[in-house]
Structure formats: structure tokens, C-alpha cells
Amino acid sequence: MAKKKKSLVATTKTDFIKTLKENVGASLTNDQAKEIYNVFTTILKDTITNEKKLNLNGVGTFKVNNRKARKGINPKTREEIKIKASKTVGFKPAPSFKSEL
DSSP states (O other): OOOOOOOOOOOSHHHHHHHHHHHHOTTOOHHHHHHHHHHHHHHHHHHHHHHSEEEETTTEEEEEEEEOOEEEEOTTTOOEEEEOOEEEEEEEEOHHHHTTO
């Protein structure tokens, strides 16, 4: 029977830092864990902003998606409104990650 690996769950920045500290080792300080988190998120944002795509093997791909201008409806007034074109970030999970969902 295969041994199930320990689940590492972090739903907030604080949880992420705490989980990182607990699993990297006792020598990692809270400030060092925060810095790792900050560097990781900066790399993520800068790469997506400049390269329009970031592929993390085993996790998935973050990619800039362009939304076209479109018509919408104001739910309060039921008036038709114009929604400007915009950009958003999409995520496509890697097959190995998707199979775990």
C-alpha cells in the first residue's frame, strides 16, 4: 500500500509562511520565510506581467488572457452598459495536478 504524503495546506499568506517554516527546517526564521514568500510572489507577478506566461512544472501555467469589450446589464437599474476590454490572469493546472483534484 502506497504511503500517502503529508498534506501541506495554506489558505492565507500567514498560513503559507507558517507551513513553509514548519517544513523547511527549524533554522528558517519567520523573517526569512516572509522574504521567500515575497520573492516568490514578486517573481510570479513580474514574469506574468513581462512574459505573459509562467509555467510551473507539476503545478500548471499562469497566462495573461485578453477580454474583449462587451455589453452588460447593471443589475440594479437593468440598464445596458458597456464593459471595456481588459486583461486577466488565467490558470491551467498541469495534468498531474489536475488528476489530484
